[in-house]
Amino acid sequence: MKTDITYLGKIIRVDSNVVEVEVCNDIPSSAPIINGRLYKIGQIGTFVKIPIGNILIYGIVSSVSNIPNKADDLSNFGYGSRFLSVQLVGEKIGEEEFEKGIGTYPTINDEVHLVIEQDLFDIYGKKDDGCIEIGRHSSSENLSVYADIKKLVLRHCAILGSTGSGKSNTTVSIVKSIINDYNGSRVVLIDPHGEYSSAFPDAKVFKINDATSPLYIPFWLMNFDELAYFLVNAKPIDDSKPEYRLLRELITTFKKKNNILISGTIDQNFITADSPIPFNVRELWWEMNWWLNATFTTSDRDSQTITTSTQTSKGDYLNLIPASFLPYATNNALPHKSRHGEYYSYEKKILSRLKDSRYDFLFNPGDITGLAPNRDLNDLLNDWIGSESKLVILDLSGVPFEVLDITVGLITRFIYDSMYWGRHETYTGKQRPILMAYEEAHTYLNKNDNNSYSKVAVERIFKEGRKFGIGALVISQRPSEISETILAQVGTFVALRLTNSGDQSIVKSSAPDNLNTLIDLLPALRTGEAIIVGEAIRIPSRVRIKLNQPRPTSDDPDLVKSWNKVHPENIENYKIVVNKIRQQKN
Known part of the structure; x- marks a missing residue:
């Protein structure tokens, strides 16, 4: 009703997915306080609701002006009027749960109201057995945002953002939510720079030349x-x-x-x-x-x-x-x-x-010889995906760059083949799905590399993995360089701050929700803040990701503190560094 404190205005134009709203001039404040909470009228990216009988239609504010879009005759609009363009995103019928998509469209002069915190709780609902917490809604610190774990994993996911936007922290948040909430979960994280072992002290980490858990990949595993x-x-x-x-x-x-x-x-x-x-x-x-x-x-x-x-x-x-x-x-x-x-x-x-x-990790794979009395490939699979550890990190920081492509492709194809040929077994395949996470994906899944073995293997997961219980997560700062086949199969995008226009356009064109309003906010996002769109989330949302401790080693150095120190010259300083360069060993 117009007398409600949440009343905002009326609809003056309806398009296929956008409505134009004239904000009422009688509203006493542009920032009303409702139930003790301050709300900003016309804030870009905020929600509004349109009540039609027992139906609530929800939309997101995409633009604000004092002139209506496509207005032919400005004389009909009063001085001081404000106008909102609102993209429709979904509806809630009676006591049923919120659903994306519009079944009933509003009409001219229908009322438009502010969405308050209680409405947001109605939209996002409570956490159930099939969800994990992604973060908190940017509009409310009390509102948790959940993702459908099945759709997040098996429909594939991408975490995208410029350097320093919080990609690694977001990856840690999602992986921790999975392994903490689900005792039978299993995740394999491909870590080219060796950043994540510090964030997951309980994970099983395989690393080249490691004394306790060396990474071996037998060369004869290649086709x-x-x-x-x-x-x-x-x-x-x-x-x-x-x-x-x-x-x-x-x-x-x-x-x-x-x-x-x-x-x-x-x-x-x-x-x-x-x-x-x-x-x-x-x-x-x-x-x-x-x-x-x-x-x-x-x-x-x-x-x-x-x-x-x-x-x-x-x-x-x-x-x-x-x-x-x-x-x-x-x-x-x-x-x-x-x-x-x-x-x-x-x-x-x-x-x-x-x-x-x-190349010793390929040519001399320890006791993985396949011949008695040593171990065979089944033991390698047990190490990677069959152990009690829910998270396995394959640290590829010691892999020469020229064979990184083949190494990632080999790991991916081997695990894919094990899931395919084990699809009817009780301990793997569809009976125990797996998430493959690919950090720095643009370096080996580049769309311009027509001879990439890793790209072929990972594309196969994105196209067919769901049927055999394999989901994939790609993490990248340059989505414009990633294989288009991979991006086309991504069901959920977690997009942090992206300043490059080419990267922004890739997300905008690839995102499964046609909601450019939120995507346009990408350059203005704060560190650790993300736009989440796609199948795994009920409604496209702007979300704050909590800061995780311990952190991956991808955080920035403390430059000011370091440069304020006096570093005495020592002629012996770089001997260790040079030896590591020569031996390619940490």
């Missing part, structure tokens, strides 16, 4: 395309080259030798170059080197075999010592030079990889 790219920088388009096809055949042969594994014996007829079967890559190198450098008692290519070679020493492939042969003659005399030069470029590249200690 052939990944392995060929990693070992010799070859791509599938090279399939027409004989050396590429010979490499495939050689790897397949080596894998078939090791078909009796800890997890079971594999029929050799089903083993291909893509099968995750262990083999010794040093022996692969030795074999290539042998055929390149051997000399023979025959010049005929087809007759150049092990029995016709002049081998004087077998060498030692485990220590990268090649076989020795009698030197070939420079004329037609014996012995003859090898005519098997197909592996010339490949052999040198593999040797270079094997000698690079940065």
